[in-house]
Amino acid sequence: DAKTTQPPSMDCAEGRAANLPCNHSTISGNEYVYWYRQIHSQGPQYIIHGLKNNETNEMASLIITEDRKSSTLILPHATLRDTAVYYCIVRAPTDSWGKLQFGAGTQVVVTP
Amino acid sequence: DGGITQSPKYLFRKEGQNVTLSCEQNLNHDAMYWYRQDPGQGLRLIYYSQIVNDFQKGDIAEGYSVSREKKESFPLTVTSAQKNPTAFYLCASSRGQSTNEKLFFGSGTQLSVL
Numbered sequence: 696d697a698k699t700t701q702p703p704s705m706d707c708a709e710g711r712a713a714n715l716p717c718n719h720s721t722i723s724g725n726e727y728v729y730w731y732r733q734i735h736s737q738g739p740q741y742i743i744h745g746l747k748n749n750e751t752n753e754m755a756s757l758i759i760t761e762d763r764k765s766s767t768l769i770l771p772h773a774t775l776r777d778t779a780v781y782y783c784i785v786r787a788p789t790d791s792w793g794k795l796q797f798g799a800g801t802q803v804v805v806t807p
Numbered sequence: 808d809g810g811i812t813q814s815p816k817y818l819f820r821k822e823g824q825n826v827t828l829s830c831e832q833n834l835n836h837d838a839m840y841w842y843r844q845d846p847g848q849g850l851r852l853i854y855y856s857q858i859v860n861d862f863q864k865g866d867i868a869e870g871y872s873v874s875r876e877k878k879e880s881f882p883l884t885v886t887s888a889q890k891n892p893t894a895f896y897l898c899a900s901s902r903g904q905s906t907n908e909k910l911f912f913g914s915g916t917q918l919s920v921l
Contacts, residue, residue, distance in 0.1 A: 727907065738811075738897050738912030739850075782849075788907045792899070793840055793855035793865060800849065 698722070699783045704802040707777075713770040715801055717783035720764045726787045728759060730768045731797070732779040739782065739797070742768065773805045810834065813898050813913035820885065820892060821921050828883045828916045830898035836911070837903035839881035843867060844895040844915075853896075856881055857903060885918060893920050 700718040707713040719728065729744040743750055743757045745766075750757045756769040770777055782800040786792070811832045820826045832839065838857050842850040852865030856875040870889025875881055881900075885892045896916045902908040 729909070731910075736895070736915065736917070738813075738899075738914050739910075741909045741911070744909070791855070791857065792838065792901050792910045793852055793857075793863065797842070797850035799847075 698785050698796070699798070701781070701783050701798070701801045703799060704804070707770075707773045707803060707805050709775060709805055709807050710772055713773045713777065713803060713805070715768040715770075715781050715783075715803065716765065717768070718765045719783070719785050722763050722785050723787065725789075726785045728757065728766050729784045729786055730755070730757065731782045731784070732777075733782070733800070734776075734779045742781075773803075775805050775807065777803065778805045779803060811898055811900055811911055811913035813896075813916050815916060816914070818916055818918045819921050820918060823887045825884055825886050826892075826918065828885070828896055828898075828918070830881045830883065830913060832879055832881075832898075832900045832911075834900055834911060835878070836900035837878070838901045839875065840899040840901075840910075841865075841871070841873065841881070841883045842897040842899065844897060850897065853883065892918055894918060 727744050727746050730742040731739040733739040745757045759766045780800040780802050782797050814829045840855040841853040851867050853871050854873040856862035859878050872884045898913040899910050901910045
């Protein structure tokens with residue numbers, strides 16, 4: 696069973712913020728939320744991860760709700776190069792990545 | 808640069824032929840993984856290895872084989888028993904279990920059947 700739920704697709708205008716939701720209502724206390732993205736015909740690229748505090752790096756911001764049942768990845772100023780499939784994954788430090796699922800993710804299309 | 812190198816980028820297989828996809832990492836990671844991706848789909852795990860000389864089947868191991876003789880190398884062989892091998896293959900690595908660590912991916916190999 697999938698541990699996360701994401702919308703299949705969303706569009707975003709170039710220069711605007713893109714807000715990507717992810718539901719993980721069964722998340723455990725020690726599970727982190729990870730975000731990856733995959734540009735067409737390339738390997739997935741790590742974006743950000745967090746446990747309960749909001750996180751920010753040079754690529755994006757991660758907002759995790761207080762109950763940790765959902766999160767939002769924010770791309771502050773989307774560019775055409777941000778067009779990709781975005782994956783949300785929950786993982787405990789003791790989990791093998793081999794036991795986790797990369798589902799269909801959210802296809803984000805940034806338009807001029 | 809540190810990272811994961813997959814080769815070749817494109818590979819063609821004839822009927823009944825075995826082909827081997829290369830994956831090399833210089834990140835000193837213990838764990839390595841092979842995934843298959845079909846168009847418009849997510850990633851499906853073929854095999855993974857947590858340590859040298861040990862590996863486990865993933866969700867779709869039939870028709871594939873792997874070896875892990877060296878820490879930095881995890882080649883995948885697509886055998887003739889794999890009847891639908893056309894897909895995008897991704898190799899990945901991580902430091903291992905019990906770590907709050909990221910998964911790193913290679914750039915992938917597109918395998919097609921002639």
